[in-house]
Amino acid sequence: MADPWQKAYDFAVEVAREAGEEIRKAGECEMKVQTKSSTVDLVTKTDERVEKIIIRALKGEFGDGAFIGEESVANGQPCVLSDKPTWIIDPVDGTTNFVHGFPFVAVSIAFAVNKELEFGVVYSCLEDKMYKARKGKGAFCNDEPIQVSDVEEIKKSIIISEHGTDRRKEVVTKIFSTMQKILCIPVHGLRGSGTAATNMCLVATGAVEAFFEIGIHCWDIAAGAVIVQEAGGVLMDVDGGPFDLMSRRMVSANNKKIADRIIKEIEAFDVTRDDAPVQKKE
Numbered sequence: 385m386a387d388p389w390q391k392a393y394d395f396a397v398e399v400a401r402e403a404g405e406e407i408r409k410a411g412e413c414e415m416k417v418q419t420k421s422s423t424v425d426l427v428t429k430t431d432e433r434v435e436k437i438i439i440r441a442l443k444g445e446f447g448d449g450a451f452i453g454e455e456s457v458a459n460g461q462p463c464v465l466s467d468k469p470t471w472i473i474d475p476v477d478g479t480t481n482f483v484h485g486f487p488f489v490a491v492s493i494a495f496a497v498n499k500e501l502e503f504g505v506v507y508s509c510l511e512d513k514m515y516k517a518r519k520g521k522g523a524f525c526n527d528e529p530i531q532v533s534d535v536e537e538i539k540k541s542i543i544i545s546e547h548g549t550d551r552r553k554e555v556v557t558k559i560f561s562t563m564q565k566i567l568c569i570p571v572h573g574l575r576g577s578g579t580a581a582t583n584m585c586l587v588a589t590g591a592v593e594a595f596f597e598i599g600i601h602c603w604d605i606a607a608g609a610v611i612v613q614e615a616g617g618v619l620m621d622v623d624g625g626p627f628d629l630m631s632r633r634m635v636s637a638n639n640k641k642i643a644d645r646i647i648k649e650i651e652a653f654d655v656t657r658d659d660a661p662v663q664k665k666e
Protein backbone atom coordinates (compact mmCIF):
# COMPACT_ATOMS: atom_id res chain seq x y z
CA MET A 385 0.00 0.00 0.00
CA ALA A 386 1.22 3.48 -0.78
CA ASP A 387 2.43 5.49 2.20
CA PRO A 388 -0.62 7.54 3.28
CA TRP A 389 1.52 10.34 4.72
CA GLN A 390 4.16 10.65 2.00
CA LYS A 391 2.52 13.74 0.50
CA ALA A 392 2.31 15.44 3.90
CA TYR A 393 5.98 14.58 4.55
CA ASP A 394 7.14 16.04 1.22
CA PHE A 395 5.00 19.13 1.74
CA ALA A 396 6.38 19.66 5.27
CA VAL A 397 9.91 19.73 3.84
CA GLU A 398 8.95 22.46 1.39
CA VAL A 399 7.12 24.48 4.05
CA ALA A 400 10.11 24.21 6.40
CA ARG A 401 12.40 25.45 3.63
CA GLU A 402 10.18 28.47 2.94
CA ALA A 403 9.89 29.22 6.66
CA GLY A 404 13.67 29.07 7.00
CA GLU A 405 14.05 31.53 4.15
CA GLU A 406 11.73 33.95 5.98
CA ILE A 407 13.80 33.58 9.14
CA ARG A 408 17.07 34.18 7.28
CA LYS A 409 15.67 37.35 5.71
CA ALA A 410 14.23 38.57 9.02
CA GLY A 411 17.58 38.00 10.73
CA GLU A 412 19.14 40.60 8.44
CA CYS A 413 16.67 43.28 9.62
CA GLU A 414 16.24 45.15 12.90
CA MET A 415 14.13 43.03 15.18
CA LYS A 416 11.86 43.89 18.06
CA VAL A 417 12.30 41.46 20.92
CA GLN A 418 9.60 40.74 23.48
CA THR A 419 9.66 38.47 26.49
CA LYS A 420 7.26 35.66 27.44
CA SER A 421 7.43 33.99 30.86
CA SER A 422 10.58 35.82 32.01
CA THR A 423 13.27 38.27 30.86
CA VAL A 424 15.26 35.41 29.33
CA ASP A 425 12.32 33.75 27.52
CA LEU A 426 12.36 35.66 24.25
CA VAL A 427 9.96 35.91 21.34
CA THR A 428 10.10 38.02 18.19
CA LYS A 429 7.53 39.03 15.61
CA THR A 430 9.27 36.51 13.34
CA ASP A 431 8.32 33.58 15.62
CA GLU A 432 4.66 34.53 15.41
CA ARG A 433 4.70 35.43 11.72
CA VAL A 434 6.53 32.27 10.63
CA GLU A 435 4.20 30.04 12.67
CA LYS A 436 1.23 31.65 10.92
CA ILE A 437 2.89 31.12 7.52
CA ILE A 438 3.48 27.43 8.28
CA ILE A 439 -0.03 26.77 9.61
CA ARG A 440 -1.65 28.67 6.73
CA ALA A 441 0.31 26.62 4.18
CA LEU A 442 -0.55 23.31 5.88
CA LYS A 443 -4.23 24.24 6.21
CA GLY A 444 -4.28 25.37 2.57
CA GLU A 445 -3.02 21.96 1.44
CA PHE A 446 -4.63 19.58 3.95
CA GLY A 447 -7.55 21.52 5.47
CA ASP A 448 -8.25 22.26 9.11
CA GLY A 449 -6.43 19.66 11.16
CA ALA A 450 -5.05 19.64 14.67
CA PHE A 451 -2.09 21.90 15.38
CA ILE A 452 0.21 22.31 18.34
CA GLY A 453 2.41 25.33 17.68
CA GLU A 454 4.72 27.08 20.15
CA GLU A 455 3.26 30.53 19.56
CA SER A 456 -0.36 29.33 19.28
CA VAL A 457 -0.01 27.64 22.67
CA ALA A 458 1.59 30.81 24.11
CA ASN A 459 -1.53 32.62 22.88
CA GLY A 460 -3.85 30.23 24.73
CA GLN A 461 -4.45 27.40 22.24
CA PRO A 462 -4.60 23.91 23.80
CA CYS A 463 -1.51 21.70 23.94
CA VAL A 464 -2.99 18.23 24.05
CA LEU A 465 -2.04 15.39 21.75
CA SER A 466 -5.15 13.49 20.62
CA ASP A 467 -5.48 10.54 18.21
CA LYS A 468 -6.22 12.97 15.36
CA PRO A 469 -3.54 13.66 12.77
CA THR A 470 -1.63 16.50 14.46
CA TRP A 471 1.06 18.90 13.30
CA ILE A 472 3.55 19.88 16.01
CA ILE A 473 5.42 23.05 15.09
CA ASP A 474 8.25 25.18 16.42
CA PRO A 475 8.63 28.02 13.89
CA VAL A 476 11.92 29.31 15.34
CA ASP A 477 13.75 26.88 17.59
CA GLY A 478 16.64 28.75 19.14
CA THR A 479 14.95 32.14 19.42
CA THR A 480 17.69 33.42 21.74
CA ASN A 481 20.29 32.44 19.12
CA PHE A 482 18.23 34.17 16.45
CA VAL A 483 18.03 37.40 18.47
CA HIS A 484 21.78 37.41 19.11
CA GLY A 485 22.93 36.23 15.69
CA PHE A 486 24.34 32.97 17.12
CA PRO A 487 24.26 30.84 14.00
CA PHE A 488 21.99 27.89 14.92
CA VAL A 489 18.29 28.40 14.32
CA ALA A 490 15.87 25.71 13.19
CA VAL A 491 12.34 25.25 11.93
CA SER A 492 10.81 22.10 13.40
CA ILE A 493 7.73 20.41 11.96
CA ALA A 494 6.49 17.01 13.12
CA PHE A 495 3.36 15.01 12.38
CA ALA A 496 1.67 12.52 14.70
CA VAL A 497 -1.27 10.15 14.16
CA ASN A 498 -2.87 8.16 17.02
CA LYS A 499 -0.32 9.88 19.28
CA GLU A 500 2.50 8.27 17.34
CA LEU A 501 5.05 10.38 15.48
CA GLU A 502 4.98 9.63 11.75
CA PHE A 503 7.63 12.02 10.45
CA GLY A 504 9.79 14.96 11.43
CA VAL A 505 11.50 17.76 9.54
CA VAL A 506 14.15 20.05 11.04
CA TYR A 507 15.55 22.78 8.82
CA SER A 508 18.67 24.33 10.33
CA CYS A 509 18.17 27.41 8.23
CA LEU A 510 21.38 29.38 8.80
CA GLU A 511 23.48 26.31 7.94
CA ASP A 512 21.04 25.38 5.16
CA LYS A 513 20.78 21.80 6.41
CA MET A 514 17.49 19.98 5.86
CA TYR A 515 17.11 17.05 8.24
CA LYS A 516 14.13 14.75 7.80
CA ALA A 517 12.89 11.30 8.76
CA ARG A 518 9.80 9.24 8.03
CA LYS A 519 8.93 6.38 10.39
CA GLY A 520 10.53 3.19 9.08
CA LYS A 521 12.23 4.92 6.14
CA GLY A 522 15.48 6.27 7.62
CA ALA A 523 16.85 9.71 8.42
CA PHE A 524 18.52 12.15 6.05
CA CYS A 525 20.45 15.41 5.97
CA ASN A 526 20.21 17.18 2.62
CA ASP A 527 19.05 13.85 1.17
CA GLU A 528 22.11 11.93 2.41
CA PRO A 529 21.36 9.10 4.88
CA ILE A 530 22.52 9.82 8.43
CA GLN A 531 23.34 7.49 11.29
CA VAL A 532 24.14 7.84 14.97
CA SER A 533 27.66 7.29 16.31
CA ASP A 534 28.75 3.74 17.21
CA VAL A 535 30.65 4.83 20.34
CA GLU A 536 29.66 2.74 23.36
CA GLU A 537 32.16 4.02 25.89
CA ILE A 538 30.93 7.09 27.72
CA LYS A 539 34.56 8.24 28.15
CA LYS A 540 34.80 8.60 24.37
CA SER A 541 31.63 10.64 24.01
CA ILE A 542 30.53 14.24 23.53
CA ILE A 543 27.29 15.08 25.33
CA ILE A 544 24.94 18.00 24.71
CA SER A 545 22.76 19.69 27.25
CA GLU A 546 21.37 23.20 27.63
CA HIS A 547 20.77 25.63 30.47
CA GLY A 548 17.09 26.30 29.64
CA THR A 549 15.24 29.47 30.60
CA ASP A 550 14.48 28.75 34.25
CA ARG A 551 16.85 30.86 36.38
CA ARG A 552 15.68 29.78 39.84
CA LYS A 553 18.82 29.06 41.82
CA GLU A 554 17.81 25.53 42.84
CA VAL A 555 17.08 24.60 39.23
CA VAL A 556 20.30 26.13 37.86
CA THR A 557 22.26 24.36 40.62
CA LYS A 558 20.82 20.98 39.59
CA ILE A 559 21.53 21.62 35.91
CA PHE A 560 25.16 22.55 36.61
CA SER A 561 25.63 19.73 39.10
CA THR A 562 24.45 17.24 36.46
CA MET A 563 26.75 18.77 33.86
CA GLN A 564 29.69 18.72 36.28
CA LYS A 565 29.17 15.04 37.08
CA ILE A 566 28.94 14.12 33.41
CA LEU A 567 31.99 16.22 32.49
CA CYS A 568 34.00 14.53 35.24
CA ILE A 569 33.12 10.93 34.25
CA PRO A 570 35.10 12.14 32.23
CA VAL A 571 33.60 12.61 28.75
CA HIS A 572 35.46 14.14 25.80
CA GLY A 573 33.31 17.26 25.97
CA LEU A 574 30.05 19.01 26.69
CA ARG A 575 28.35 21.09 24.02
CA GLY A 576 25.09 22.90 23.24
CA SER A 577 23.89 24.58 20.06
CA GLY A 578 21.07 26.53 21.74
CA THR A 579 18.37 24.72 19.78
CA ALA A 580 16.93 21.43 20.93
CA ALA A 581 15.90 20.49 17.38
CA THR A 582 19.45 20.97 16.06
CA ASN A 583 20.91 19.20 19.09
CA MET A 584 18.86 16.13 18.23
CA CYS A 585 20.07 16.26 14.64
CA LEU A 586 23.65 16.34 15.95
CA VAL A 587 22.89 13.07 17.78
CA ALA A 588 21.38 11.69 14.58
CA THR A 589 24.48 12.50 12.48
CA GLY A 590 26.88 11.04 15.04
CA ALA A 591 28.57 14.38 15.82
CA VAL A 592 27.68 13.84 19.49
CA GLU A 593 26.58 10.75 21.37
CA ALA A 594 23.68 12.21 23.36
CA PHE A 595 21.50 15.21 24.13
CA PHE A 596 19.34 15.46 27.24
CA GLU A 597 17.27 18.25 28.70
CA ILE A 598 14.50 18.92 31.22
CA GLY A 599 12.23 21.86 30.39
CA ILE A 600 12.01 21.47 26.63
CA HIS A 601 8.54 21.42 25.08
CA CYS A 602 6.98 18.94 22.68
CA TRP A 603 7.46 21.28 19.69
CA ASP A 604 11.24 21.53 20.38
CA ILE A 605 11.79 17.76 20.13
CA ALA A 606 8.94 16.08 18.21
CA ALA A 607 10.59 16.26 14.78
CA GLY A 608 14.03 15.51 16.21
CA ALA A 609 12.63 12.46 17.98
CA VAL A 610 11.76 10.79 14.67
CA ILE A 611 15.10 11.82 13.18
CA VAL A 612 17.12 10.35 16.09
CA GLN A 613 15.16 7.08 16.07
CA GLU A 614 15.38 6.66 12.32
CA ALA A 615 19.13 7.32 12.50
CA GLY A 616 19.38 4.33 14.85
CA GLY A 617 19.30 6.16 18.20
CA VAL A 618 17.19 5.80 21.33
CA LEU A 619 14.84 8.07 23.28
CA MET A 620 14.20 7.72 26.98
CA ASP A 621 12.85 9.58 29.96
CA VAL A 622 15.47 11.10 32.28
CA ASP A 623 14.64 8.45 34.92
CA GLY A 624 15.23 5.58 32.49
CA GLY A 625 11.54 4.99 31.72
CA PRO A 626 9.93 5.27 28.29
CA PHE A 627 10.11 8.57 26.42
CA ASP A 628 6.99 10.71 26.79
CA LEU A 629 6.69 13.56 24.27
CA MET A 630 4.55 15.73 26.55
CA SER A 631 6.60 15.27 29.74
CA ARG A 632 9.19 17.98 28.97
CA ARG A 633 11.97 15.51 29.86
CA MET A 634 14.13 13.67 27.39
CA VAL A 635 17.36 11.78 26.83
CA SER A 636 18.25 11.08 23.21
CA ALA A 637 21.33 9.00 22.55
CA ASN A 638 23.15 6.89 19.99
CA ASN A 639 22.50 3.76 22.06
CA LYS A 640 21.00 2.58 25.35
CA LYS A 641 24.38 2.06 26.99
CA ILE A 642 25.28 5.75 26.65
CA ALA A 643 21.75 6.84 27.62
CA ASP A 644 21.76 4.66 30.77
CA ARG A 645 25.15 6.01 31.82
CA ILE A 646 23.99 9.63 31.52
CA ILE A 647 20.73 8.91 33.31
CA LYS A 648 22.75 7.81 36.38
CA GLU A 649 24.03 11.39 36.70
CA ILE A 650 20.87 13.40 35.97
CA GLU A 651 19.44 15.39 38.86
CA ALA A 652 15.83 15.89 37.84
CA PHE A 653 13.65 18.84 38.84
CA ASP A 654 9.90 19.35 38.53
CA VAL A 655 8.37 20.77 35.37
CA THR A 656 4.72 21.17 34.41
CA ARG A 657 3.75 18.78 31.63
CA ASP A 658 2.87 20.32 28.26
CA ASP A 659 -0.59 18.71 28.43
CA ALA A 660 -1.29 19.69 32.06
CA PRO A 661 -4.92 20.85 32.42
CA VAL A 662 -4.03 24.33 33.68
CA GLN A 663 -1.69 25.72 31.07
CA LYS A 664 1.09 27.65 32.71
CA LYS A 665 4.03 27.74 30.35
CA GLU A 666 7.56 28.53 31.45
Ligand SMILES: Nc1ncnc2c1ncn2[C@@H]1O[C@H](CO)[C@@H](O)[C@H]1OP(=O)(O)O
Pocket residue numbers: 454474476477478479480546547548549550578579580581597598599600601604666
Ligand atom coordinates in the same frame (compact mmCIF):
# COMPACT_ATOMS: atom_id res chain seq x y z
N1 LIG B 1 11.72 26.43 29.67
C1 LIG B 1 12.62 25.84 28.88
N2 LIG B 1 13.61 25.12 29.42
C2 LIG B 1 14.50 24.53 28.63
N3 LIG B 1 14.53 24.63 27.30
C3 LIG B 1 13.58 25.34 26.69
C4 LIG B 1 12.57 25.98 27.44
N4 LIG B 1 11.76 26.62 26.60
C5 LIG B 1 12.22 26.36 25.37
N5 LIG B 1 13.32 25.62 25.40
C6 LIG B 1 14.07 25.16 24.22
O1 LIG B 1 15.27 24.49 24.61
C7 LIG B 1 16.36 24.94 23.79
C8 LIG B 1 17.33 25.76 24.60
O2 LIG B 1 17.39 25.32 25.90
C9 LIG B 1 15.70 25.66 22.66
O3 LIG B 1 15.37 24.67 21.74
C10 LIG B 1 14.47 26.28 23.29
O4 LIG B 1 13.43 26.49 22.33
P1 LIG B 1 12.96 27.93 21.78
O5 LIG B 1 14.14 28.64 21.24
O6 LIG B 1 11.95 27.57 20.72
O7 LIG B 1 12.32 28.62 22.96
Ligand SMILES: [Mg+2]
Pocket residue numbers: 454474476477478580603604
Ligand atom coordinates in the same frame (compact mmCIF):
# COMPACT_ATOMS: atom_id res chain seq x y z
MG1 LIG C 1 11.86 25.67 20.54
